[in-house]
Amino acid sequence: MTFFRKLSFLLCFATLTVIASGCSREAGDIGAANGGGGGSNAVETETGADTLEVKPNAVLGSVKITTVAEVEQELKDNGGNMIPLFETVPNLLAEYVGQDEDKLATLNKQLKDSHVKRSNLGQEKTKTTEQTVDDGGDENVPFQLGDLVPMADDEFPELADLDADAEWVDKPVLDAMDLMRQRQENEEAEATIEEAMALVNDSPVNNSKIRSALGRLASLDGSNADFNASWSRHTAGDVRSTNPLMASSSAEFDVSGLINFGLLGFDWTFTPYGSEDGIVSWQTSHDGLFDKIVLRDDLIWSDGTKITAHDVEFSYKVIMTSKVPVPAVRSGTDQLLGVKAYDDRTVVFFHPDSLATNVWNILFPIIPKHVFEASVAEDPTMQSSAYHVEKDENPVTGGAYVITKRVRGQEITLERRESYHTIDGAQVRAIPYFRNIRFTIIEDPNTALLSLKKGDIDEYQLTPPQWTDQTGDEEFYSKNTKAYDIEWVYFYFGWNNRSHFFRDVRVRKAMGLAYDHNELLTRHRNNLDEAARGIFHSTSPWSPATLPESYKQDLDLAEELLAEAGWEDTDDDGILDGMVFIDDGFDGQIDSVQRVPFKFTIVSSNRPDRVAMCELLQENLDQIGIECSVSPIEFTTLQDRSRNHQFHAQFGGWGTGTDPDTSENLWATKAIDSGRNYVCYSSPEIDQLFIDGKYELDPDKRREIYRQIHLKLYEDQPYTWLYYRNAYFAFNKELRGVNFSARGPYSYGPGESSIFKSPAMQ
Numbered sequence: 001m002t003f004f005r006k007l008s009f010l011l012c013f014a015t016l017t018v019i020a021s022g023c024s025r026e027a028g029d030i031g032a033a034n035g036g037g038g039g040s041n042a043v044e045t046e047t048g049a050d051t052l053e054v055k056p057n058a059v060l061g062s063v064k065i066t067t068v069a070e071v072e073q074e075l076k077d078n079g080g081n082m083i084p085l086f087e088t089v090p091n092l093l094a095e096y097v098g099q100d101e102d103k104l105a106t107l108n109k110q111l112k113d114s115h116v117k118r119s120n121l122g123q124e125k126t127k128t129t130e131q132t133v134d135d136g137g138d139e140n141v142p143f144q145l146g147d148l149v150p151m152a153d154d155e156f157p158e159l160a161d162l163d164a165d166a167e168w169v170d171k172p173v174l175d176a177m178d179l180m181r182q183r184q185e186n187e188e189a190e191a192t193i194e195e196a197m198a199l200v201n202d203s204p205v206n207n208s209k210i211r212s213a214l215g216r217l218a219s220l221d222g223s224n225a226d227f228n229a230s231w232s233r234h235t236a237g238d239v240r241s242t243n244p245l246m247a248s249s250s251a252e253f254d255v256s257g258l259i260n261f262g263l264l265g266f267d268w269t270f271t272p273y274g275s276e277d278g279i280v281s282w283q284t285s286h287d288g289l290f291d292k293i294v295l296r297d298d299l300i301w302s303d304g305t306k307i308t309a310h311d312v313e314f315s316y317k318v319i320m321t322s323k324v325p326v327p328a329v330r331s332g333t334d335q336l337l338g339v340k341a342y343d344d345r346t347v348v349f350f351h352p353d354s355l356a357t358n359v360w361n362i363l364f365p366i367i368p369k370h371v372f373e374a375s376v377a378e379d380p381t382m383q384s385s386a387y388h389v390e391k392d393e394n395p396v397t398g399g400a401y402v403i404t405k406r407v408r409g410q411e412i413t414l415e416r417r418e419s420y421h422t423i424d425g426a427q428v429r430a431i432p433y434f435r436n437i438r439f440t441i442i443e444d445p446n447t448a449l450l451s452l453k454k455g456d457i458d459e460y461q462l463t464p465p466q467w468t469d470q471t472g473d474e475e476f477y478s479k480n481t482k483a484y485d486i487e488w489v490y491f492y493f494g495w496n497n498r499s500h501f502f503r504d505v506r507v508r509k510a511m512g513l514a515y516d517h518n519e520l521l522t523r524h525r526n527n528l529d530e531a532a533r534g535i536f537h538s539t540s541p542w543s544p545a546t547l548p549e550s551y552k553q554d555l556d557l558a559e560e561l562l563a564e565a566g567w568e569d570t571d572d573d574g575i576l577d578g579m580v581f582i583d584d585g586f587d588g589q590i591d592s593v594q595r596v597p598f599k600f601t602i603v604s605s606n607r608p609d610r611v612a613m614c615e616l617l618q619e620n621l622d623q624i625g626i627e628c629s630v631s632p633i634e635f636t637t638l639q640d641r642s643r644n645h646q647f648h649a650q651f652g653g654w655g656t657g658t659d660p661d662t663s664e665n666l667w668a669t670k671a672i673d674s675g676r677n678y679v680c681y682s683s684p685e686i687d688q689l690f691i692d693g694k695y696e697l698d699p700d701k702r703r704e705i706y707r708q709i710h711l712k713l714y715e716d717q718p719y720t721w722l723y724y725r726n727a728y729f730a731f732n733k734e735l736r737g738v739n740f741s742a743r744g745p746y747s748y749g750p751g752e753s754s755i756f757k758s759p760a761m762q
Contacts, residue, residue: 071096090504118682119669121688122690143377145318146316146318168286169283173274175276180754181220196209207483227431227434229756231438233457234439235250235442236251237251238441238636239412243383244260244366246383257399257751258401259400263278263363265748268739268742279295280296288355288358291359292349293309293347294346300419300420305370309346311368313347329364335351335357335358336352356659356696397417401417410440440456444608467482471730484727484728488656489655491652492719493617494650496650496678497679501648510565511621513552515722519616520723529724532724533550534547540656545707555620555623576598578595578598597627599627599629600648601630602630604633610651668686669687679719693705729745737756739751
C-alpha cells in the first residue's frame with residue numbers, strides 16, 4: 001500500500017511555509033531534516049572547527065571600484081549598463097544616481113529588462129515566460145483554461161501513431177511495501193520489539209536497536225496489526241487548504257498525502273516508481289520525449305465518480321492556467337509540452353527534450369475534473385467562491401482517507417475510505433492500517449510534549465532541549481520511546497535581495513560573520529546539530545566533495561565589510577547609515593535614493609525557539625551598530641508575506657526534494673515571481689547551471705553541476721546558513737513500522753503507509 005503526495009521539492013519550510021516539498025511536525029517547518037547524528041547526548045559538531053576566510057577586497061570579483069568617479073567611468077566603458085554595478089557596488093551607484101530622475105528611470109528599465117531576460121532563460125519551448133504569466137494576472141484578460149500549455153489540442157498525435165513510432169521502455173510499477181519487505185529480508189533486526197522498548201536511548205548503539213525494531217513491518221497477512229486502531233499525529237500548523245494544488249506547509253502536505261491520488265511515488269533513495277495502487281503500466285519512450293501511463297480501472301473518487309485519465313489532463317491544464325495562482329506547483333510542470341488523455345485510462349506526457357528531470361515533472365497533483373471543471377473559470381483562485389470554500393471544507397478525495405472533522409486551529413480528522421480498497425465487496429487494494437488518523441494542532445512545544453506524555457498524541461518531533469533534558473525519565477519511557485536519524489533539512493536567515501539593506505553581498509557576508517554560530521549550536525541546539533554549509537547536506541551525493549568552511553563569528557571582519565559596502569556612522573548616533581536604493585514594494589523597481597540608518601526587522605514564526613535564535617542575531621548586530629527588531633508573526637501571515645517578498649529578513653528552513661533540480665524553485669530568477677525564491681536572489685550563472693543540470697544525463701557530470709550550484713550560492717550568501725537539523729522523534733510505544741529516510745519517517749514510499757499498531761497494545 002502506498003500513499004501519494006506531490007512533493008515538488010524541498011517541501012515545507014521552517015518558519016515559513018513548507019514546504020514543499022514533505023515536512024516535519026515543527027511549526028512552519030518543512031520536514032526533511034539534516035544533521036549529523038550522535039546519541040541522545042549530541043552529535044559531534046563542527047562548531048568553531050572551521051573558520052571562513054572572507055577577504056573584503058575579494059568579494060567584488062573582477063570589479064575593483066571604490067569611488068563614484070570610477071562608477072561613472074565604468075558606465076562610459078560598458079555602454080551605460082548599470083546592472084553589474086547595481087549588483088556589486090550598489091552604495092556607490094546610489095551616490096552616482098542620487099536624485100537624478102532620468103538616471104533612476106534608466107536604472108529601472110534596465111532592472112526590468114534584466115529580470116525578464118533572466119526569468120525567461122530556458123523557457124524557449126514553453127509558454128510560461130514572464131510576460132505570459134503577468135498577462136494572466138491582468139483582469140482585462142479573459143480566463144482561458146490551459147492558456148500556458150505549449151501544445152495546441154490539434155497538435156497531439158494519434159495514440160496508434162505514437163505507439164508505432166515510439167520505442168517504449170517499461171518502467172517499474174510496484175508496491176513500496178513490497179520494496180521495503182525486500183530490504184528488510186536482508187537486514188537482521190538488531191533487537192526484538194520487547195528488547196527495544198525497554199531501552200533508554202542514551203547511545204548510538206541503543207538508538208540503532210530502537211530504530212531497527214521499530215521499523216519492522218507488519219506481517220503479510222496483517223495478523224499483528226490492529227485495523228481498528230487510530231493514530232493521533234501532531235502538527236504545529238493549521239491546514240489552510242485541502243486542495244493539493246494549494247499545499248505549501250508541512251501540515252498541508254501531510255494531509256494531502258493521505259487523501260489524494262497520484263500516479264507515481266519514490267522510495268527512500270528517491271528512486272521513482274509507478275504505484276501498483278493506481279496504475280497498470282508506465283512506459284517511457286527510448287528517446288525520453290514521452291511517458292505513457294495506463295491507469296487501473298477500479299479507481300474511484302470519494303463521491304463515487306470514476307477516476308480517469310481525463311482528471312490527469314484536466315489537472316495539468318488547471319496548473320497551466322495563468323489566472324490560477326499556483327506558481328509553486330507550476331514549477332516543473334511547466335517544463336511539459338502537454339498532457340493528453342487518449343481514453344479513460346491512457347494518458348501521455350509530452351516532453352520538449354530528453355531531460356534528467358522529466359520524471360519529476362509529471363508528479364503534479366491530481367484533482368477531480370467533475371468537481372472543478374465548471375467552477376474554476378468563475379473563481380480561478382479556487383479559494384474564494386462559496387462553492388470552492390465548501391469543497392475545501394469537504395473535499396472529494398482520491399486517496400485512502402476522507403476528511404470527517406475539521407476544527408480550525410485545533411484538529412483535522414481523517415477516516416479510512418472503504419471505496420478505496422474494496423469495490424463491489426471485493427478487496428482490490430491493501431487496507432490501510434488505521435481506521436482514523438487525527439492531526440492535533442499544537443503550536444507550543446511544551447504543550448505538545450505534555451500531550452505526548454499523557455497519550456493524547458502518538459508522535460512528536462522533539463526540540464533539542466526536549467531530547468536532551470526532558471525525555472529521559474521514567475515518566476516519558478512509560479508510554480513512549482524516541483529515535484533519531486539524519487534528515488536533510490537546513491535552517492537559515494534569509495536576506496531579501498531587494499531590500500536596501502541586503503542587496504550587497506558584502507553586507508550579507510557581514511551578517512553571517514556577526515552571528516554567534518557557536519552559541520547557536522551549543523545553547524540553542526544543544527550540540528545536536530552541525531553547522532550548515534550550503535543547500536545540500538554533507539551526506540547527500542550532491543554535496544561538494546570539499547565543503548566550504550563554516551562561518552564563525554568575527555565582528556571586526558563584519559565591520560570591515562560593512563564599511564566597504566558604504567555603511568558607516570556618519571552622524572555619531574551609534575547606528576550605521578548608508579546611501580541606498582529604496583524599493584518600497586520589494587517589486588524590483590527603485591523608488592528613490594536615500595541615506596538611511598541600518599535598522600531592520602526580521603520575521604519568524606512565533607515559536608519560542610525560533611524567536612530566541614533571532615534574538616541572538618539582534619544581540620550580535622547591536623555590537624556593530626545595527627538595530628535589528630524581531631517580529632514573531634502568525635504562521636499563515638508569515639507564509640503570505642514570504643510569497644509576496646514583504647520582509648527585509650526572515651528565519652526559515654527547507655527540506656530536501658527528490659532531485660537536486662527541485663532547488664531551482666528556490667534560487668532561479670524565474671522563481672522570484674513563480675516559485676519560492678522569497679529572498680529575490682538572482683544570478684545568471686545559477687540560472688544557467690540549473691538548466692545545464694536538467695540536460696545533463698551523465699550522473700557524475702550532473703552531480704558536479706549541483707556541487708557548483710552549492711558553492712556559488714554559499715559564496716553569494718543569499719541566506720546565512722545556520723544548521724542542519726536532525727530528525728529527533730518521540731513515538732508512543734504502540735506504534736510499529738516506523739522507518740526513517742533523508743525526508744524523515746513519512747514523506748517517501750512507503751513512509752507513513754507502513755506504520756501500524758499491534759492488537760496486543762490496544
